[in-house]
Amino acid sequence: MIEAKVSVQAGEFRLHAELQGSGTICLAGKNGTGKTTLLRAIAGFLPIAEGFVRIGGTDITKSSVEERDVVLVTPATYFPHLGVDSHVTWGAKLKGLRPEKDYVLRLKSELGIDYQGTVGDLSRGMQQRVALATALLSSPRAVLVDEAFLGLNDRETIISRYGKLARQASVDVIFSSQDEADGTLADHLYVLHDGLATPKQREANT
Amino acid sequence: MNWLRVIAIASLLLLLVPIFVLLYYGLGPFRDAAGFGTQVIRSIELTLFSSALAVVADFILFTPLAYYLARGNDRISESLVDIPVSVPHPIIGVALLILDSPVTPTGKFLLGLQINFYNTILGLVTALVIMSAPIYVKSMEPYFESKDPSPEEFAMGMGASRLRTLYSVVLPNSRDGLTSASLISMSRALSEFGSISIIAFYVLQFPFYGVSPASVTIYEFFSGNMSGGLNAAVTASAAMILVAIPITLAGHMFRRRAGR
Numbered sequence: 001m002i003e004a005k006v007s008v009q010a011g012e013f014r015l016h017a018e019l020q021g022s023g024t025i026c027l028a029g030k031n032g033t034g035k036t037t038l039l040r041a042i043a044g045f046l047p048i049a050e051g052f053v054r055i056g057g058t059d060i061t062k063s064s065v066e067e068r069d070v071v072l073v074t075p076a077t078y079f080p081h082l083g084v085d086s087h088v089t090w091g092a093k094l095k096g097l098r099p100e101k102d103y104v105l106r107l108k109s110e111l112g113i114d115y116q117g118t119v120g121d122l123s124r125g126m127q128q129r130v131a132l133a134t135a136l137l138s139s140p141r142a143v144l145v146d147e148a149f150l151g152l153n154d155r156e157t158i159i160s161r162y163g164k165l166a167r168q169a170s171v172d173v174i175f176s177s178q179d180e181a182d183g184t185l186a187d188h189l190y191v192l193h194d195g196l197a198t199p200k201q202r203e204a205n206t
Numbered sequence: 207m208n209w210l211r212v213i214a215i216a217s218l219l220l221l222l223v224p225i226f227v228l229l230y231y232g233l234g235p236f237r238d239a240a241g242f243g244t245q246v247i248r249s250i251e252l253t254l255f256s257s258a259l260a261v262v263a264d265f266i267l268f269t270p271l272a273y274y275l276a277r278g279n280d281r282i283s284e285s286l287v288d289i290p291v292s293v294p295h296p297i298i299g300v301a302l303l304i305l306d307s308p309v310t311p312t313g314k315f316l317l318g319l320q321i322n323f324y325n326t327i328l329g330l331v332t333a334l335v336i337m338s339a340p341i342y343v344k345s346m347e348p349y350f351e352s353k354d355p356s357p358e359e360f361a362m363g364m365g366a367s368r369l370r371t372l373y374s375v376v377l378p379n380s381r382d383g384l385t386s387a388s389l390i391s392m393s394r395a396l397s398e399f400g401s402i403s404i405i406a407f408y409v410l411q412f413p414f415y416g417v418s419p420a421s422v423t424i425y426e427f428f429s430g431n432m433s434g435g436l437n438a439a440v441t442a443s444a445a446m447i448l449v450a451i452p453i454t455l456a457g458h459m460f461r462r463r464a465g466r
Contacts (some may be wrong), residue, residue, distance in 0.1 A: 091364030
């Protein structure tokens with residue numbers, strides 16, 4: 001369960017946002033409405049002027065980025081020097097986890113990762129899939145996906161599969177989208193308007 | 207007519223006049239066999255060896271500082287980095303001499319550990335590290351700043367510390383930047399005279415027993431303490447320039463590549 005009530009001042013931009021939910025949360029809004037700002041605040045990269053962030057009942061508002069156990073995935077979050085297999089297990093190994101080989105293979109298969117070379121040589125879409133797999137295998141409290149589903153040719157399928165895999169691993173996911181319709185692929189939908197106040201919640205998966 | 211280009215090239219040529227003069231006279235009218243002699247070659251070898259060691263030390267000791275300055279907001283540390291190169295360079299030589307003097311507590315301590323700077327390769331390299339590290343840091347810092355922080359944030363989100371992120375994520379993808387900064391700081395080390403003329407006028411250690419760094423040898427020719435005089439000084443200077451220029455140019459070539 002993610003609970004966030006945050007006020008963030010990023011330059012001239014001020015954001016007030018409130019969201020809560022477990023499973024998969026879709027954060028929808030047009031460009032400049034504050035989706036990235038909110039995700040970066042939850043991940044700990046932007047200071048929160050007021051409010052709190054709790055995940056699984058643990059208050060991580062004042063925790064450092066490394067201690068939060070919240071992974072932010074964007075289209076540029078990949079390690080170009082690593083091979084695919086080394087990459088997907090990087091975060092897990094860092095934490096001393098040993099993911100089962102079958103699970104790794106299944107995760108790669110579900111996300112359509114069918115390449116063995118160096119990640120820097122992959123297409124942008126494949127890099128994003130590798131990053132998503134890496135984040136999930138590291139078993140964080142939450143994965144925040146900032147536009148990293150964009151540009152995937154089978155985007156809807158991947159969002160659904162990723163949500164399912166995350167649920168099985170007890171990892172909450174928030175993903176941003178410019179399309180409110182993506183809310184149907186999530187357990188919850190929040191809509192941000194013009195960087196404004198409280199996001200509006202409505203039922204998803206209906 | 208592009209006047210800016212004309213002025214820029216004219217000012218650049220002005221800067222390069224001393225280099226052209228030394229190359230012309232050193233390889234031409236003033237050419238002297240002593241300037242290419244064994245002593246000069248050994249001096250250049252010592253200078254290359256000690257400068258290379260200094261760059262290795264720069265990489266090991268100062269890469270974290272450059273990264274810290276690039277990703278942090280520590281203005282005070284940023285200003286302090288420039289101090290060693292902003293004071294007259296002989297001061298650094300004197301400082302090392304005092305630091306390691308048998309009459310000071312630090313010197314007694316260091317000498318007790320068999321750490322001796324005076325006329326040793328260690329002293330020479332230490333002085334070169336102090337004089338080249340600010341250049342190294344100032345080359346690496348903007349390089350790190352120019353890199354997209356997203357992969358680093360990704361690693362930190364998975365629990366990696368900043369230091370772990372530096373070594374596991376940033377450095378493996380910084381080869382051009384590291385090569386460029388290393389070559390540029392090595393160029394700086396090759397050209398050092400002020401500090402090393404005090405702390406390591408010559409080295410009394412194998413395999414460079416009795417050998418002076420190249421800049422000191424050139425000064426020795428010039429001052430008449432070594433036979434050959436001005437002609438040998440000019441010839442040795444030209445030889446040193448021929449060694450240093452490819453390193454400097456390679457450093458800048460990698461910097462352009464790193465900027466892409």
